[in-house]
Amino acid sequence: MLEITNLSKTFKIKSREIKAVKPYDLTINKGEVVAFIGPNGAGKTTSIKMLCGLVTPTTGNICLCDMTISKRSKYLSQLGAVLEGARNIYWRLNPFENMEVFCRMRGLAPKVYLDRIDHYIKLLDLEKYKTIECRYLSRGNQQKVAIACILALNAEVLLLDEPTLGLDIEMSHRMMEIISGEKSKDRIIIVTTHDMEFIEQTVDRVVAFKDGNVFFKSTPTEIISKFGNGDNRLSTAYLKAIKEETL
Numbered sequence: 001m002l003e004i005t006n007l008s009k010t011f012k013i014k015s016r017e018i019k020a021v022k023p024y025d026l027t028i029n030k031g032e033v034v035a036f037i038g039p040n041g042a043g044k045t046t047s048i049k050m051l052c053g054l055v056t057p058t059t060g061n062i063c064l065c066d067m068t069i070s071k072r073s074k075y076l077s078q079l080g081a082v083l084e085g086a087r088n089i090y091w092r093l094n095p096f097e098n099m100e101v102f103c104r105m106r107g108l109a110p111k112v113y114l115d116r117i118d119h120y121i122k123l124l125d126l127e128k129y130k131t132i133e134c135r136y137l138s139r140g141n142q143q144k145v146a147i148a149c150i151l152a153l154n155a156e157v158l159l160l161d162e163p164t165l166g167l168d169i170e171m172s173h174r175m176m177e178i179i180s181g182e183k184s185k186d187r188i189i190i191v192t193t194h195d196m197e198f199i200e201q202t203v204d205r206v207v208a209f210k211d212g213n214v215f216f217k218s219t220p221t222e223i224i225s226k227f228g229n230g231d232n233r234l235s236t237a238y239l240k241a242i243k244e245e246t247l
């Protein structure tokens, strides 16, 4: 179980304060996929960065099965994260080498990770690129390598900030299947995305951010039944919910 309590972040730039994330609580159980949604600048990435230890929270605590983030190395050893649009991988290494480096940094032995690397290279359709330096790959394939790297770690918690960014339709669908597969291994998965179809098909719970506030935590079905206009579409319901900004 991942327990987030009173988590917030205020950035200070000179005399200006930016309340990027206002205090919120959230508990996520094993085997649950949660989507962070909301407009640009709402606080999703800052939340993800706090969860992976890259940004120090202003208030609050994060606790994974009794391991608090203050005991960094133990907590972080259970975590895999792909950040939004960032350089998540080494440019001059090929996909295989990237995955191997990530596994070795985690202290995994080749007999543990080699089969896993092989499995995820196949699953993400990276076989024909596996010996090409990542800087020469397309944006979408670089994204797939970043995702493959953290999947190979077999981490308990996966944080995926806009994982479908740059992926073609077929690969976005594959991502849904992959995330569902990881969910069935009892992982805790947090995804930020603007892809409503992805959310409808893959996600158990939606946590919506706006201007740093978490203004609802509901299942996609609850959002549709409360805000939908009868067309049964999450995108319509979400747009209405975000306008009204309460639940």
Ligand SMILES: Nc1ncnc2c1ncn2[C@@H]1O[C@H](COP(=O)(O)OP(=O)(O)O)[C@@H](O)[C@H]1O
Pocket (backbone or CB within 6 Å): 011, 012, 013, 018, 019, 020, 038, 039, 040, 041, 042, 043, 044, 045, 046, 047, 209
């Ligand atoms: N390092 C930083 N310094 C100052 N402000 C930041 C920093 N990172 C994010 N912000 C601000 O925090 C707010 C939330 O940003 P972010 O979490 O990236 O939003 P989202 O991922 O929902 O688009 C924005 O106003 C953004 O400009």
Ligand SMILES: [Mg+2]
Pocket (backbone or CB within 6 Å): 044, 045, 046, 084, 161
């Ligand atoms: Mg973001």
